[in-house]
Amino acid sequence: MLGFLYICGRPFLFSLDPERAHELTLSLAARTGWLARLLAPRSPQVPARLGELELRSPVGLAAGLDKNAVALPVWEALGFGFVEIGTVTPRPQVGNPRPRVHRIKAQRALINAMGFPNEGAEAIGARLERLQASGRWPKIPVGVNLGKNKDTPDAEAASDYAKVAKRLAELSSYLVINVSSPNTPGLRALQAKDELARILAATQAEAQGRPVWIKLSPDLGDEALGEAVEVARAGGAAGLIATNTTITRPVTCPDLRGGFSGHPIYPLSKGRITALLERAGDLPVVGVGGVDSPERARELLAAGCTAVQLYTGLIYQGPILPSRINRGLRKP
Ligand SMILES: Cc1cc2nc3c(=O)[nH]c(=O)nc-3n(C[C@H](O)[C@H](O)[C@H](O)COP(=O)(O)O)c2cc1C
Numbered sequence: 005m006l007g008f009l010y011i012c013g014r015p016f017l018f019s020l021d022p023e024r025a026h027e028l029t030l031s032l033a034a035r036t037g038w039l040a041r042l043l044a045p046r047s048p049q050v051p052a053r054l055g056e057l058e059l060r061s062p063v064g065l066a067a068g069l070d071k072n073a074v075a076l077p078v079w080e081a082l083g084f085g086f087v088e089i090g091t092v093t094p095r096p097q098v099g100n101p102r103p104r105v106h107r108i109k110a111q112r113a114l115i116n117a118m119g120f121p122n123e124g125a126e127a128i129g130a131r132l133e134r135l136q137a138s139g140r141w142p143k144i145p146v147g148v149n150l151g152k153n154k155d156t157p158d159a160e161a162a163s164d165y166a167k168v169a170k171r172l173a174e175l176s177s178y179l180v181i182n183v184s185s186p187n188t189p190g191l192r193a194l195q196a197k198d199e200l201a202r203i204l205a206a207t208q209a210e211a212q213g214r215p216v217w218i219k220l221s222p223d224l225g226d227e228a229l230g231e232a233v234e235v236a237r238a239g240g241a242a243g244l245i246a247t248n249t250t251i252t253r254p255v256t257c258p259d260l261r262g263g264f265s266g267h268p269i270y271p272l273s274k275g276r277i278t279a280l281l282e283r284a285g286d287l288p289v290v291g292v293g294g295v296d297s298p299e300r301a302r303e304l305l306a307a308g309c310t311a312v313q314l315y316t317g318l319i320y321q322g323p324i325l326p327s328r329i330n331r332g333l334r335k336p
Pocket residue numbers: 066067068069071090091105114116118120149182185219247248249264265266267269292293294295313314315316317
């Protein structure tokens with residue numbers, strides 16, 4: 005039923021500016037979550053683990069879709085096994101000028117140059133506290149993806165990550181250090197060994213025992229992936245999430261600035277994930293980037309990922325995608 009409604013509504017949504025369509029859908033989801041729960045197909049359980057956390061499905065909602073946690077109770081109803089909110093920065097910020105999200109429809113891809121628009125750690129923390137008090141807190145793990153404000157100098161980046169961790173760790177199941185979005189100038193340079201180690205240590209110090217993951221870019225070479233693994237191990241990170249959007253263009257598309265995501269990114273992200281798995285040993289890896297079918301999810305899990313996440317697939321295939329993947333994963 006939900007799939008049918010999405011197919012009917014999609015032409016209208018796709019006639020709107022992508023970000024406007026996104027805002028409309030999220031606010032609808034936030035206000036009619038009970039309806040989604042009623043209409044969503046029953047999703048089978050596919051037990052999995054995210055480090056020490058038990059999951060009812062290895063399919064998670066990737067960061068950036070519900071940045072401000074406005075529709076948090078909806079995601080489990082769609083069959084997601086975990087959800088990641090954010091990226092959250094210490095102070096609220098508006099992000100880059102619009103338009104900053106573009107559909108590459110023929111390729112089932114997106115290019116985004118959002119630049120971490122979000123309400124900031126305090127407002128998002130207050131929203132999470134209200135949700136907890138209301139008794140509608142999701143039964144699936146909720147991760148918080150951490151970032152730095154655009155106007156924070158890179159030399160002070162670690163304290164930004166620590167500030168968000170301090171405010172939100174208690175309200176989260178896990179934290180993610182995001183040093184891989186291409187739309188905040190200088191951010192990806194924080195993936196370098198010393199900077200990353202500093203950020204990890206500062207975040208761990210405020211994590212209140214919550215597992216801390218690190219999210220990487222698909223544009224890193226083998227050596228950089230190896231260094232990230234070293235830092236993660238030495239600093240006691242729970243695992244690695246790969247990958248974020250790419251600044252490369254895996255297919256011919258309009259010349260727009262921003263990070264590329266969706267169906268055509270999969271060969272790149274899978275290649276980087278495989279290279280990471282070879283170096284990660286027993287450090288868990290979450291696979292993300294172009295996961296939009298049961299086959300792709302299965303392939304990444306078979307390669308050794310502990311779980312997968314998706315974003316762009318949901319935009320093109322609608323809310324039935326997670327349960328479709330769960331059903332596919334249940335088949336022998
Ligand atoms: C519009 C948009 C906004 C995003 N915002 C964030 C973000 O704030 N933080 C983050 O870590 N990743 C962000 N991402 C990256 C996704 O979480 C994911 O890593 C990437 O899109 C690849 O997965 P996909 O091909 O399934 O979309 C964003 C992606 C898109 C398309």
